[in-house]
Amino acid sequence: MSGTIAKPDRLTCVPSRAARELDVRRGELDLAVNLGLIRTVPDEGGGGRRVARAEIDRLRAEDGFPDALRERVATAGTNEGAKLMDVTPARFTSLARFGLLVPVRFHLNRYRTVVWLYLAEELRQFAAEESNARLLTGRTPAEVRDGLKAGLDRRPRNWRGRHIGFLLRQAGDDPWAHAAAVACLLDPAEVSDVVEDPYERAHLNRCRPRLPAHGAPGSPAAELAQELMTASEPDEVAWFRADLAHTMETARRQRPAPRPAPRLAPGQEPAPGQVPAPASAPEPVAAPAEDRSVPPDHTPSPGLLGWLRRRGRRPTG
16 A cells, blocks of 8 residues: 555654744743643653644744744743832732732742743733723722731632643643642642552652752752642632542543453453453572671581591690
C-alpha cells in the first residue's frame, strides 16, 4: 500500500517550540493554555501536553496576531494593577485580600515574599463596572475594613479555586485525571483518608498534574509555595474531599486502578485492572542483616585450636 504517515512531531509541537512560533514567552503560553485560549493534545509518548500545528496556524491567522494574544494573557502586580484601576496600591491590596480581585498566578521574590499577579483584562473590566464605583473611591466599605482587621486574606484560596478550574479543563472527561487534579491540591494525609487503597493512591500519583515550581525541592521557597497551593480552610478542604470521593467512585467503575493479580490457574483470565503475576519461581531468601551493634566473634576455628595445641606440646624424654 502506497502513501506516507506523518510523524507525530510534524503534527504537534512541544510547548517551548509553540511559544517561539507564536511569538510569546513560555509563561504566556502556559497561561493561555490554562485559560483555554490555546488548545493542547496529550503526548502519546507520555511527555506532557503538546500544541497541534493546526492550532498554531489558527492563532497565527487571527486578527491582531500576536499582540491580541499577548494582551489577553497580560498580567499585572499590585502597583501596575492599581494604575490600571486608578486606585492606590493600598486600596488595590485591600480589594484583593477581601477576595474581590482573583489572582491568576504568583511567584516568590528573592526575599520569599509572595507576589500575586492578576489578569490586566479583568482589572480593567472590574474598574469599568458601575456597581464597583463605591469600592474604588471614597471611604473603604465597612465590610472590607472589618475583614482586613480580622486578618482576612482570600488570595491563596482564590488562586486555588481558579487553578483547579485550569486543571479540570485539562483533565477533560477522564475521572482519574479529574481525581488527581483535586488530590494535588489536598494535603497527602487528607488524600490517604479519602482514598484508603494504596494501589489507587499510586495510580492517582501517576496521573498527578504538574503544579507550578517555586525554588528547588525542599527549599524554604518551595515549602512556602506548597503551603499556598494546599487547601487549608475547613470548608474548602471539605469541598475538595467530597469531590475527590465522588470522582473516585466514578473512576473505580470505569477503570479500576492496576493492581497485582493472584496467581492464576492454567487458562484462568485475570480480572479487569489486574496485572498477571509471573510464573512461580523460587523466591530468593534474603540474608539477615549484619548486626553491627554486637562485636564480631574473634574465637578461632576448631581446626586452628587443634593446630595450636599440637604445636604447644613438648616432646617427652
